[in-house]
Amino acid sequence: MSNLFDSFLALPNASGVGSYQAISLSDRRQDFLGKSAAGAPIFLLHDSSDATYNPGINFRHLSAEFHATCRVQTDGDAIEGQFCLVWCDDSAPELHELFVRCVAAAIEELPDASETKDLESCILRLRNLFRALAAPGVREISGLWAELFVILKSGNPTQALACWHAGQFDKFDFSRPGLHLEVKSTLKRTRSHDFSLEQLQPPMSGAGFVASVMLQMLTGGLGVLDLARSIEANVHGSPRLKQKLWENVALSLGVDFSDLLDKKFDMSYAERGFAMYDMSEVPRPASSGDPRVTDIRFVSDLTGIQSDRPFEVLSAAMSKQ
Structure with missing residues (x-):
């Protein structure tokens, strides 16, 4: 198949x-x-x-x-x-x-x-x-590419697909009991990402992470279908997860699928620039403490924060039950 x-x-x-x-x-x-x-x-x-x-x-x-x-x-x-x-x-x-x-x-x-x-x-x-x-797509193509990249590089695509969000209104990109993982991508030269305070809330018992993927467009690179094909080939005997994979891809592309499928990114650049952070490491403003303020959004630059063995951290996070 x-x-x-x-x-x-x-x-x-x-x-x-x-x-x-x-x-x-x-x-x-x-x-x-x-x-x-x-x-x-x-x-x-x-x-x-x-x-x-x-x-x-x-x-x-x-x-x-x-x-x-x-x-x-x-x-x-x-x-x-x-x-x-x-x-x-x-x-x-x-x-x-x-x-x-x-x-x-x-x-x-x-x-x-x-x-x-x-x-x-x-x-x-x-x-x-x-x-x-x-209908309009539900997210940027770079964000979808980064999430597929994380699934492919997780060391456990089946587990990663299982905790991948099932809709645009899910609070985190990947979640299960004991794990919150938010994926951020950027085409900039600095590791700057948009956040909300809500996206940096770890679970009550467990760990919360931010995966940062730096991207570079490349004519001869890989597109979302290339990544999705590789993921599907590593998911055996799980038809519902395969459905979830392709449904999320279709929902993300939306009416602009014709143009978006041509967008390709440099895989080796993404691998070299991949980083994993504990949510507590991400610089953020203090909460206002005012219950009338329900959403605080900001840009945080993670460029100077060290990330050791990011793929090992990702694999360990996805493998824990």
């Missing part, structure tokens, strides 16, 4: 309606990934229900049709059956890889004998996800 998108790219376009050269996606289900006549990815998900009328689903970038009879040719025998077809807009090729990886992760948890209602529920969740691609 790690090379699924590359395998998709190698497929021929469909020569006609209802007939596809495709990739088998499961040992327990008859699900396939093919390519439409226009070159867009199309999933064929086996439906074990009796054929009845179910209206199709059409949304920006994503469409679905139920109870379609198709012939599928794989490296093995040809198969003819009843499928739910889920396809991506052929006019947005820059979205195709994200579509393939999001849908592939979502269908891993389908029951062995999926009925129409199971497939419809899965697709409606995907529809909600792709709705995010028609």
Whole structure:
């Protein structure tokens, strides 16, 4: 599955309606990934229900049709059956890889004998996800890149994904009992970051950290999809975490995904400039003590504060239960 998108790219376009050269996606289900006549990815998900009328689903970038009879040719025998077809807009090729990886992760948890209602529920969740691609992104691309960098370099991507925020309103970027971790990124030459006092509150019992990632744009560098692919390859047997990974990426990109996917950063520069700090080390203003003041925001320069063995500190923080 790690090379699924590359395998998709190698497929021929469909020569006609209802007939596809495709990739088998499961040992327990008859699900396939093919390519439409226009070159867009199309999933064929086996439906074990009796054929009845179910209206199709059409949304920006994503469409679905139920109870379609198709012939599928794989490296093995040809198969003819009843499928739910889920396809991506052929006019947005820059979205195709994200579509393939999001849908592939979502269908891993389908029951062995999926009925129409199971497939419809899965697709409606995907529809909600792709709705995010028609709305403004929830954070800067540099911030998303830095969070993915931290997951990849944590030494425990499964644990890191599990405590990664599940929405834009979560208080910390990574949290679980005993750990608060806030990730900050900068394209400046100084290690200056925006904070709120609330972001520097460690847990009552445990530790709070700030991960500082200094970034430099590089044409030949890595983008968010490159990092997300590497993370997915290190998360085995965890379909829900894979879904969380790709959902967070989609929600972060928003309507500007076409431009943002082209943003790439220098991985070696980020590795050299990575730092980890205890929250208590971050310079901050004193709390006003006035209950009418509910939010204090400030910029703190961490340039002169030493950070020893940052990747070891990160790995230890993520590994503790």
